[in-house]
Amino acid sequence: MAGTGTRNRRERLRAETTAEIKQVALGLMGEGGPDAITLRAIAREMGMTANAIYGYFATRDALVTTLIDDLYTALADTVGAAWDATAGEDPATRIRAWAGAFRDWTLANPEGFRLVYGDPVPGYQPPEGGPAPDAAQRVCLVLTAVADAAWPHARHLYGDSEFQWSDFDPGLLAKVRPAFPDLPPAAVALALSIWGRLHGLVSLEVYGHLNTQTTSPERLFREELTHLLRSLGVPPAA
Amino acid sequence: MAGTGTRNRRERLRAETTAEIKQVALGLMGEGGPDAITLRAIAREMGMTANAIYGYFATRDALVTTLIDDLYTALADTVGAAWDATAGEDPATRIRAWAGAFRDWTLANPEGFRLVYGDPVPGYQPPEGGPAPDAAQRVCLVLTAVADAAWPHARHLYGDSEFQWSDFDPGLLAKVRPAFPDLPPAAVALALSIWGRLHGLVSLEVYGHLNTQTTSPERLFREELTHLLRSLGVPPAA
DNA sequence: GCGGGAACTATACGGCGTGAAGTTTCGAAA
DNA sequence: TTTCGAAACTTCACGCCGTATAGTTCCCGC
Numbered sequence: 035m036a037g038t039g040t041r042n043r044r045e046r047l048r049a050e051t052t053a054e055i056k057q058v059a060l061g062l063m064g065e066g067g068p069d070a071i072t073l074r075a076i077a078r079e080m081g082m083t084a085n086a087i088y089g090y091f092a093t094r095d096a097l098v099t100t101l102i103d104d105l106y107t108a109l110a111d112t113v114g115a116a117w118d119a120t121a122g123e124d125p126a127t128r129i130r131a132w133a134g135a136f137r138d139w140t141l142a143n144p145e146g147f148r149l150v151y152g153d154p155v156p157g158y159q160p161p162e163g164g165p166a167p168d169a170a171q172r173v174c175l176v177l178t179a180v181a182d183a184a185w186p187h188a189r190h191l192y193g194d195s196e197f198q199w200s201d202f203d204p205g206l207l208a209k210v211r212p213a214f215p216d217l218p219p220a221a222v223a224l225a226l227s228i229w230g231r232l233h234g235l236v237s238l239e240v241y242g243h244l245n246t247q248t249t250s251p252e253r254l255f256r257e258e259l260t261h262l263l264r265s266l267g268v269p270p271a272a
Numbered sequence: 273m274a275g276t277g278t279r280n281r282r283e284r285l286r287a288e289t290t291a292e293i294k295q296v297a298l299g300l301m302g303e304g305g306p307d308a309i310t311l312r313a314i315a316r317e318m319g320m321t322a323n324a325i326y327g328y329f330a331t332r333d334a335l336v337t338t339l340i341d342d343l344y345t346a347l348a349d350t351v352g353a354a355w356d357a358t359a360g361e362d363p364a365t366r367i368r369a370w371a372g373a374f375r376d377w378t379l380a381n382p383e384g385f386r387l388v389y390g391d392p393v394p395g396y397q398p399p400e401g402g403p404a405p406d407a408a409q410r411v412c413l414v415l416t417a418v419a420d421a422a423w424p425h426a427r428h429l430y431g432d433s434e435f436q437w438s439d440f441d442p443g444l445l446a447k448v449r450p451a452f453p454d455l456p457p458a459a460v461a462l463a464l465s466i467w468g469r470l471h472g473l474v475s476l477e478v479y480g481h482l483n484t485q486t487t488s489p490e491r492l493f494r495e496e497l498t499h500l501l502r503s504l505g506v507p508p509a510a
Numbered sequence: 511g512c513g514g515g516a517a518c519t520a521t522a523c524g525g526c527g528t529g530a531a532g533t534t535t536c537g538a539a540a
Numbered sequence: 541t542t543t544c545g546a547a548a549c550t551t552c553a554c555g556c557c558g559t560a561t562a563g564t565t566c567c568c569g570c
Contacts, residue, residue, distance in 0.1 A: 048516090068391065072557065085559075086518050094558065151479060153306065153391045167484065174485060191502070195495060201488040226485060227473075227496050234472020235465075241389060242398070246405065247412060247464060250439040257433060258465050264429070265503035282537080282547080289548095310526065323528075324549050332527065 052090050054080060059101055063145045071098065098149070098158055105146040106169035112139045114176050125183040126263050126271040132180055133259055137236050144240050151237065171209050174225065178210045181225035182217055187267035188224065195220035224266075231262060290328050292318060297339055301383045309336065333396055336387070340398075343384040344407035350377045352414050363421040364501050364509040370418055371497055375474050382478050389475065409447050412463065416448045419463035420455055425505035426462060433458035462504075469500060 058079045062070040073094055077084040091097040116135030120128040140147045150166070181188075197219040199207060210222060235258055238244045239251045248254055263270065296317045300308040311322040311332055329335040354373030358366040378385045388404070419426075435457040437445060448460060473496055476482045477489045486492055501508065 051517095073559085074557065083519055084557090085520090088559075089517060148391055151476075151481065153386055153479075170481070170484065191499065196491060197488070197495070201491065202486050203484055206485050223486075223492060223495060226482070226492055227499070230472035230476055230492075230496065231469050232472065233476055234468035234470070237475050238389075238468055238471055241391075243389065243408070244464070246408065246441055247444050248440050248461075250435070253434060253439065254461060254464055254468075257435070257461060258468065261429065261465070261503070265499070286547095311528085312526065321550055322526090323551085326528075327548060 048090075055087060055090055055097070056101060056104065059097060060146075063101075063149065067145055068149050071101070073097075095158055102149055103166040103169065105143065106150050106166035106173075108143075109136075109139055109146070109150065110169040110172040110176070112136075114172065117176050117179060124271055125187070125268050128183055129180055129263060129268065130259055130271070132176065133232055133255075136232060137255055140236050140240060147236070147240050151233070152241075167205070171206055174206055174229075175209055175213060177225040177229050178214055178217070178222060180228060181221045182214050184224070184263075184266045184268050185217060185221050187269070189221075191266070192218075192220035192224065195223060197223045228262065231258065286328075293325060293328055293335070294339060294342065297335060298384075301339075301387065305383055306387050309339070311335075333399075336396055337399060340387055341404040341407065343381065344388050344404035344411075346381075347374075347377055347384070347388065348407040348410040348414070350374075352410065355414050355417060362509055363425075363506050366421055367418055367501060367506065368497055368509070370414065371470055371493075374470060375493055378474050378478060385474070385478050389471070390479075405443070409444055412444055412467075413447055413451060415463040415467050416452055416455070416460060418466060419459045420452050422462070422501075422504045422506050423455060423459050425507070427459075429504070430456075430458035430462065433461060435461045466500065469496065 055076060058076050059071050062072075062075055062079070071094075073084040073087050077087060087097070091100065113132055113135045117128060117132045120131045195218075199219050201219065202222055207222075210217075214221070232255075235244070235251070235255050239255075244251045244254070260270075293314060296314050297309050300310075300313055300317070309332075311325050315322040315325060325335070329338065351370055351373045355366060355370045358369045433456075437457050439457065440460055445460075448455075452459070470493075473482070473489070473493050477493075482489045482492070498508075
């Protein structure tokens with residue numbers, strides 16, 4: 035079994051180097067922002083030559099795409115875990131937990147948020163379908179769960195919604211509709227709407243546009259959640 | 273008066289060159305995104321040397337800051353004009369006009385939106401106080417006017433708001449409070465909240481995160497406005 | 511122990527922002 | 541009209557960057 039052992043060893047070394055490249059890249063990003071992710075800087079940190087990285091990633095964009103994928107997955111895991119951890123509790127508590135996890139992750143990983151949701155890095159062109167479509171749809175799936183939890187209270191607000199199933203991406207619906215077979219198109223719109231509300235505040239905060247207006251973005255976010263839940267008709271937590 | 277004429281001529285040439293630099297930079301941005309704003313490309317386009325630009329802008333960041341300032345001012349002018357143009361009409365119409373102008377400007381100038389609200393350009397560090405603080409506060413001032421228009425209907429929703437004047441930037445309040453002396457702190461929070469809601473959807477759309485979920489971001493935006501007005505208690509337009 | 515492939519380095523090219531120094535241009539004072 | 545000086549612009553240089561190509565080293569499997 036030496037052959038197998040060797041292949042495993044080689045693959046293990048390769049996986050370790052790949053992981054180190056990504057880890058160093060994330061470290062550089064944390065220090066100097068997304069722009070600090072340069073192959074030469076990574077190689078310098080690792081005692082290698084920049085070109086050695088090409089053995090692991092075809093281009094710098096491929097590395098960035100992988101990073102985005104990892105970060106988006108981590109975000110999806112985090113908010114999904116916050117949602118699942120509150121299973122059985124009332125909708126207001128769950129939605130607050132979910133939204134709080136989203137904001138907390140973002141504030142803990144501001145550069146990651148920029149990488150995932152903003153202009154990642156000079157000249158970066160996302161691959162077809164965008165990076166991390168899987169994680170994006172997982173986030174949307176949790177979003178739809180949020181909308182599903184609020185729907186019994188909020189459905190009366192969407193009586194005049196014009197949304198059709200054809201207004202949404204088939205790939206998204208393929209994940210969403212089996213999981214929530216009773217929800218109408220308007221509920222998916224509600225999910226995207228909730229996403230937009232939270233994304234807006236968090237995005238403004240991360241990019242420093244709120245800091246010059248208010249000293250309490252946290253309070254703004256908290257009261258926004260209160261009004262969101264109230265406007266949806268979700269009864270407040272006990 | 274030759275002296276004056278000469279000085280005027282020199283200054284005119286200088287102003288024209290400065291304007292051309294900015295215009296070429298905006299053109300490059302429109303073609304290749306914010307990353308295409310390079311001193312060498314601008315100079316190439318103008319038949320100059322990159323270093324000649326240093327006679328007009330201290331650094332590339334200074335040029336970018338000026339561009340951000342111009343764009344932010346244009347945005348503030350646009351949404352302000354849409355607001356003023358509907359003076360006398362009912363709040364719902366005015367708010368829709370204002371929000372529509374915001375989204376329309378953004379979709380017409382997606383790269384400008386990225387420059388103003390996102391990561392502008394590789395390694396760019398905004399100057400102290402951020403770029404274009406004046407335009408930002410003008411936008412916020414119109415936002416507050418929006419909140420002011422909705423406040424008679426929405427104030428009952430903010431009875432339990434914990435916001436104090438000290439939660440906001442003094443510079444912002446110096447502009448806002450004289451213009452709307454009767455508004456409480458919660459109304460400014462409402463203004464920022466409205467900003468966040470619209471910014472979130474538009475931002476997701478501009479950065480391509482909505483396109484993979486829905487084919488009708490315009491409908492999403494329109495219905496979001498409907499729900500915003502409804503949740504604020506603003507009666508719909510006639 | 512040796513062949514082969516994987517991992518890595520060396521070198522090079524073009525593009526970037528920017529600093530220092532030199533050159534041209536042109537209005538204004540003599 | 542000549543000359544002076546400042547402004548405008550170029551040239552050259554440096555160190556970054558991504559990346560292509562070719563060469564080198566090392567080590568696993570036969």
